[in-house]
Amino acid sequence: MEKTYVVHTLKPLIDEKSRVLILGSFPSIRSREENFYYANPSNRFWPVLGRIFHEDITDRKAFCHARHIALYDVIYSCWIHASSDASIEVDQVNDIEALIQGTDVHTVFTTGSASSRLYDRYIRCHCEHIALPSTSSANARMKLDDLCRAYEIIKEKTDEED
Numbered sequence: 001m002e003k004t005y006v007v008h009t010l011k012p013l014i015d016e017k018s019r020v021l022i023l024g025s026f027p028s029i030r031s032r033e034e035n036f037y038y039a040n041p042s043n044r045f046w047p048v049l050g051r052i053f054h055e056d057i058t059d060r061k062a063f064c065h066a067r068h069i070a071l072y073d074v075i076y077s078c079w080i081h082a083s084s085d086a087s088i089e090v091d092q093v094n095d096i097e098a099l100i101q102g103t104d105v106h107t108v109f110t111t112g113s114a115s116s117r118l119y120d121r122y123i124r125c126h127c128e129h130i131a132l133p134s135t136s137s138a139n140a141r142m143k144l145d146d147l148c149r150a151y152e153i154i155k156e157k158t159d160e161e162d
Contacts, residue, residue, distance in 0.1 A: 003079040003087060008094070010035060013061060014070035018103045020157045021070040021127070023096070025115040028083035036060060037071045037083045040083075042137035045111070048147045052155050068158050070105060072096070073151075074118045085114035093122040100127065110137060 004128050024037065031039040037060075038045035045138045049069075050057045057063045064071060076094045081087035094118075096108065110116040112134030119129060133142050133150050142150075 001081045001087060003089065004150065005077070005079050005091070006032075007077045008073060008075065010037065010073075012070065012072040012094075012099055013037065013064055014072065014099065014103060014105075015065060016103050017065075017068050018070035018100075018105050019068040019160065020107045020109060020154060021072065021096070021100060021105045022109045022111060022154070023071075023115055023119060024073045024111050025085050026073050026078055026080060026088060028161055030083070033068070036137070037073075038124065040137075043135055044137070044144060044147060045135040047144065048135055048151050049154070051144075051148045064128045069154070070103070071075050072099060074110070074115050075124060078115040085112065088114065088118075093118070096123050097125050101114075101126070106160065109154060109157075112139070 009032050028040050031037055046057055046060065053067060069083050072094060074093055075090055077091040079089040106127055108129050110119045110127060116131035130153060131140060133147060135147055
């Protein structure tokens with residue numbers, strides 16, 4: 001399995017009003033190509049958020065800002081095969097504590113076991129951390145309704161004040 005060295009190319013989506021931060025492990029090839037998070041059409045991240053917020057998400061960036069959701073990833077650079085989280089060899093992680101300074105972020109969510117494991121291993125942050133299941137189509141055992149139930153906590157936390 002040949003791995004490629006890749007540096008994170010997406011800017012964090014965050015502003016001073018952000019209340020929750022959702023972290024993946026590292027952007028997929030498709031997300032890097034489209035320059036936005038969870039861009040693979042088979043990934044259920046956006047359909048899940050649409051259902052839990054009862055909204056048809058047409059502008060993902062505007063939706064996140066309006067709902068006080070920040071998006072980024074745990075890893076800044078790594079060796080990776082295609083988009084496989086299982087193949088990741090970490091080179092450098094993102095400074096999450098610095099990222100959220102000056103914001104209202106009080107809860108960090110990780111999406112999937114790889115991002116959760118990497119977060120626990122490398123990140124030191126004062127916020128509450130909640131691990132969520134992956135919305136990737138590779139996580140086929142989780143049905144859409146199950147994911148929506150698990151992700152409902154995001155809506156609850158965005159409604160909370162710091």
